[in-house]
Amino acid sequence: MNSFHMTLSGAVMLALSGLVTGASAQTVDIAKGKQKAEVCMSCHGADGxxxxxxxxxxxxxQDxxxxxxxxxxxxxxDTRTDETMTAMAKPLSDxxxxxxxxxxxxxxxxxx
Ligand code: HEC
Known part of the structure; x- marks a missing residue:
């Protein structure tokens, strides 16, 4: 790996970690997400x-x-409107x- 690639991947890592910590100071909790997603499963399927x-x-x-x-x-x-999904997303915190x-x-x- 040359230094250009090292710098590039370092920059991407920094940008990604900034994104995650910028949106929320918490760590990602998949179990909590599953609990919260129960209401979604009636439409999107328990298996997603x-x-x-x-x-x-x-x-x-999905990514x-x-x-x-x-x-x-x-x-x-704003950029995406769907009556159902806006109603579903409204009560969700970051x-x-x-x-x-x-x-x-x-x-x-x-x-x-
Ligand atoms: C009543 C049925 C219903 C429920 C309940 C529901 N959804 Fe949806 N969801 C839809 C429909 C219909 C669409 C497509 C909307 C559109 O055309 O923009 C959609 C779209 C989405 C998308 C966009 C997917 C993509 O590929 O762009 C996401 C993400 C999503 N839903 C997540 C959720 C989550 C998370 C929940 C639970 C909090 C949830 N949905 C609950 C019907 C539902």
Whole structure:
């Protein structure tokens, strides 16, 4: 690995850790996320894949940061609006969102 790559990956690591600690001072708790996600499972499936209807997206194995971004956007109802998902995201705190995202992200993705 040359020094350019070392510097680059170091910068990415720094940016990522800044993102996580910036959003919340807590550590990620997947068990808490699973608890909080119970209400989501009626639509998105307990496995995050067997959704209740075709228009409900799969969450299992999805990138954690993407899920955080999606949920934060639904909650703010600015860049992403969906009546159902905004209602679901409204009561979530920043740490709820991080934990729930970590939980769904940790599930094995379903078959395509
Ligand atoms: C009543 C059914 C229902 C419930 C309950 C529900 N969702 Fe959703 N969810 C949907 C639908 C429908 C969409 C697609 C909305 C759209 O078109 O933007 C969606 C979209 C999403 C997305 C975007 C996925 C992507 O690929 O962009 C995320 C993330 C998400 N839901 C997470 C959750 C979480 C977390 C909960 C629980 C707090 C939850 N949902 C509860 C129906 C539901």
């Amino acid at each position: 894949f067997t959704a209740a209807a075709p228009a409900i997206p799969h969450l299992a194995g 954690r940061d993407y899920l955080v971004k999606a949920l934060t956007a639904y909650r703010a109802a 740490s709820d969102i991080i934990n729930i995202a970590a939980f769904f992200s940790s599930l094995p993705p379903g078959k395509p």
